[in-house]
Amino acid sequence: MCPHASDAREPSAPTKVSEYFGCNVFGPETMRLLLPKETYRRFQEAVDNGRRIEPDIANAVASAMKTWALSKGATHYCHWFQPMTGYTAEKHDSFVEPSGDGRAIENFSGRHLVQAEPDASSFPSGGLRATFEARGYTAWDPTSPAFLMELRGGATLCIPTIFVSYNGQSLDDKTPLLRSCEAINRASLDLLKLFGVQARKVHPTLGPEQEYFLIDRSAYNSRPDLLLAGRSLLGAPSPKGQQLEDHYFGSIEERVFAFMTDAESELYKLGVPVKTRHNEVAPNQFECAPVFEEINVAVDHNQLVMDILDRIAVRHGLAALFHEKPFAGVNGSGKHCNWSLATDAGRNLLLPGQTPQENLQFLVFLVCIVKAVHDNPLFLRAAIASSGNDHRLGANEAPPAIMSVFLGEHLTKVLADIENGVAPKNQDKQWMHFGIDRIPPILRDNTDRNRTSPFAFTGDKFEFRAVGSSANTALPLTILNAIVADRLIEARKDIEAQMRAGKSLNDAAIEVLRGYFKSAKAVCFEGNNYSAEWAQEAKRRGLPNVDNSAEALEGFSRKDNLALLERLGVMSEAEALSRQHVRLERYVKDVEIEARIVIELAQSMIVPAAVAYQNRLIESVRGLRELLPAEPSLQTQTELLRQVARDIDRVHKGVEALRASLGKIEREAEGGKKALLVCRELKPLFAPLREACDALEGVVDSSLWPLPKYREMLFLL
Secondary structure (H helix, E strand, C coil): CCCCHHHCCCCCCCCCHHHCCCCCEECHHHHHHHCCHHHHHHHHHHHHHCCCCCHHHHHHHHHHHHHHHHHCCEEEEEEEECECCCCCECCEEECEEECCCCCEEECCCHHHHHEECCECCCCCCCCCCCCCCCEEEEEECCCCCEEEEEECCEEEEEEEEEEEECCCCECECHHHHHHHHHHHHHHHHHHHHHCCCCCCCEEEEEEEEEEEEEEEHHHHHCCHHHHHHCCCCCCCCCCCCCCCCCCCCCCCCHHHHHHHHHHHHHHHHCCCCEEEEEECCCCCEEEEEECCEEHHHHHHHHHHHHHHHHHHHHHCCEEEECCCCCCCCCCCCEEEEEEEEEECCCCECCCCCCCHHHHHHHHHHHHHHHHHHHHCHHHHHHHCCCHHHHHHCCCCCCCCCCCCEECCHHHHHHHHHHHCCCCCCCCCCEEECCCCCCCCCEEECCCCCCCCCCEEECCCCEEECCCECCCCCHHHHHHHHHHHHHHHHHHHHHHHHHHHCCCCHHHHHHHHHHHHHHHHHHHECCCCCCCHHHHHHHHHHCCCCCCCHHHHHHHHHCHHHHHHHHHHCCCCHHHHHHHHHHHHHHHHHHHHHHHHHHHHHHHHHHHHHHHHHHHHHHHHHHHHHHHCCCCHHHHHHHHHHHHHHHHHHHHHHHHHHHHHHHHHHHCCCCCHHHHHHHHHHHHHHHHHHHHHHHHHHCCCCCCCCCCCCHHHHHHCC
């Protein structure tokens, strides 16, 4: 039984998640029920081996999919894709077609399933398409299951697809991701063959932890900056923020708990394996995280997580905020991408083995990843670049823009021993005793966790913490997959070269490991990434620290990065440059929109409120001067009046400076030069204007202040 969206919490709904998990997913269980056994076998074989699905199989799957969707109340279907906007897109088509006799029938064939043609001209293409070149194609991705999206108005069958241009170039985030998965699959299998491992497939796995804020919907609707830009552009700090550290892992407030329960119910129906939920560090900040999945499905599921959280929040009179820094002065939000590699047999390649051979294989993969990060820091930085993430990275609660790797004390010692030619000793996990009879001892892992590191090894996976909370994880993980695949290919060649020179596999692998770690160890850092000392140390080590997206996005146009993507078949040069163009354009538009919002807020809301308060003070000062000319408070109120008048003047000057800078930038050509102007000339003008507005908020009568304050948004739900 699958509960309807509107009755998921009624007593008649299932109480066990296992009874309805995945009920709105056209997954293997449903396909086995609705498809002939041989048809299902041929379909699964084609998917597993990356082969083309024959038309008769596509027709059979489409017929079964239609039967299933109609039985669950669906009237329309759509190709669900991920354009370079960072969001998802869909165009709904009805199953109904006229039958020619004044009646209608439901029709859905393999042709409808496999391919559709949405208009490509209105999506960002980064120069791959001109405005008049409208044709684009969506093509079925059978590796990610179709699902039913239930809304109160009905249900729609959503079919995950890629999105390409008329010339076959990728216009989406999924196509390069799938190509990168193929690249890392080939590279991993070739390397595993050296170790005698017979695997059919290696796929990246992902478990993205999603951070977000919740605020009351009425406050959200009363803040044009949150409504239009996703973050508060003005606002004085609350007297209490996160200083007491009392929100993290605290008890979940009842209204939030009800929201989380409803959201999880909807996600479970969509087959999203949400596992954890908890309060985060900042007030009204929260996190949810799923169980690991194959990366393509995990990326799709994370897009659904954001969609569902947003929809369910509205039902509860709340607003979910995914911006990386919606509130100044408190923690921002990230999307910690827990990434690993697994074989088709379910073996995690980043989990140390039980034998010396398995451990050597593990170390080869581990060091290849470390060297990939060391050799490509600007590429990884470009992949996570956005206007929102610029506010978060290095803001004393998120990893800095410096790409570094945390390995932990044990692995660092092992690799140092290998570098120095010393045989590393096997270090078993240690039991931790607490001296309390009723508390049993627990095992201590061989590595600690470093939550300040942008790329930390946590025992059986890497946690890529630098990805922003609003990002589609597809692009950062595409680049990560690509640089690791490239290094694995080189490692196989280097090991084979050592073996041709007469070395055994073990000696050859150790020699390659020694050279790789020696050249890449500068990227490894075990300490506090938040500290100013680390920024200085990183500079001494030659690690780049690019703190803004305007410069970071140049990583896409570096010749060595373009060549890497092209030789792996992940992206052509034109496709890679289009990503840079789209993200530079988005960066410029984000900041320009914020500037216009601030101007409007200051002129139409802040200044009128401040002037109204100023007029009250004028009347008060005038009355005191007439009635009590020697009253000491006259001087106090006069000084308060001067302060308000000065801040109003500062706001006016700040608005004029922003307006002038916007005019200059709008006259510039598009591209990197415009982005640099926005970064270096427009963005610095926000701070003094905000300072003046926030100063007024601190003195103007609260009954006159037109915007919900931080203390109201962060502490009232």
